[in-house]
Amino acid sequence: MKHHFWEERYAQEEYIYGKEPNAFLKEVLPTLKAGKILFPAEGEGRNAVFAAKNGWDVSAFDASAEGKKKALALAEQHGTQIDYQVSTLEDVDYPMHSFDALALVFAHFPENNRKDYHQKLVTYIKPNGTLIIEGFSKSHSRFQASNPQAGGPKDLSMLYDLETLKSDFEDFEFLEAYETEVKLSEGEHHVGLSSVIRIVAVKK
Numbered sequence: 001m002k003h004h005f006w007e008e009r010y011a012q013e014e015y016i017y018g019k020e021p022n023a024f025l026k027e028v029l030p031t032l033k034a035g036k037i038l039f040p041a042e043g044e045g046r047n048a049v050f051a052a053k054n055g056w057d058v059s060a061f062d063a064s065a066e067g068k069k070k071a072l073a074l075a076e077q078h079g080t081q082i083d084y085q086v087s088t089l090e091d092v093d094y095p096m097h098s099f100d101a102l103a104l105v106f107a108h109f110p111e112n113n114r115k116d117y118h119q120k121l122v123t124y125i126k127p128n129g130t131l132i133i134e135g136f137s138k139s140h141s142r143f144q145a146s147n148p149q150a151g152g153p154k155d156l157s158m159l160y161d162l163e164t165l166k167s168d169f170e171d172f173e174f175l176e177a178y179e180t181e182v183k184l185s186e187g188e189h190h191v192g193l194s195s196v197i198r199i200v201a202v203k204k
Contacts, residue, residue: 003063010044010066017043018187019074021050022105024134024198029054032130035100040089040121041107045071045082051103052080059099061085061092089117094124101130106190108135111157118168122203131172131201135160137179139195149191151184160197172201 009016020026025047034055039048042060044067052058052075060082062068068084075082085092089109102125109117125131136152138159143150153159162179177199184190 006043006062006064007066010064010070014188015044015046015070015074016187016189017046018185019046019049020186021047022134022186023182023184024196025103025105025132026050028132028200029056029101029103032101036098037101037103038094038099038121038124039103039105040092041104042071042084043067045074045084047103047105048082048084049074049078049080052082053078056101058082059085059094061087063088089113089120096123097126099124099129100126101132103132105132105134106136106152108153108158108160110155114158115168122169122171125203127203129203131169131199131203133165133197133199133201135165135197137161137195137197139179143192143194147192149189150194151186151190152194162197165197165199169199169201171204173204174199174201176200 036057037051039060042048042062048058048060065086068086071084102121136159138161140152140159141156179197181195184194
């Protein structure tokens with residue numbers, strides 16, 4: 001999706017995906033020992049701020065400067081801090097093996113770049129570090145057709161299937177990896193019945 005689309009969307013006063021964290025992340029993160037965590041494509045910061053409030057040392061990035069403004073404002077509202085860079089995935093650079101966890105929450109990438117992006121992000125995770133993913137599955141297209149507010153990429157190739165994600169992260173042990181239907185309530189743009197893939201995995 002074009003950069004200006006996200007700048008315009010995040011420039012709105014309201015938090016378009018809400019201020020509350022993703023439900024799957026909210027369920028998984030408290031089961032882990034707090035450490036350093038990275039949130040790629042973090043948008044308005046709701047998940048990063050949740051992690052910071054729960055004792056994590058949080059780094060996040062997104063291509064949108066407007067997203068960063070709202071994320072830092074949200075962190076201030078909650079009396080916490082996050083390190084947030086404005087960067088594309090091509091340009092972002094962190095030290096290898098510097099994070100205990102990586103959270104990809106509805107972070108969808110073009111098919112021709114997806115595996116390379118995922119493999120780059122893998123290098124930032126420590127051995128025995130945790131990968132958390134929630135993303136829309138290819139089955140989600142039928143919910144998009146009946147409910148425009150269901151959200152997610154309209155390009156079917158950017159929606160996920162479980163085997164492809166397992167292949168992208170082949171150096172991981174999968175503790176949870178499944179496709180399911182959930183009723184989302186995240187701001188104005190992730191609303192209603194949706195098909196998602198959820199993953200919790202540990203780097204070997």
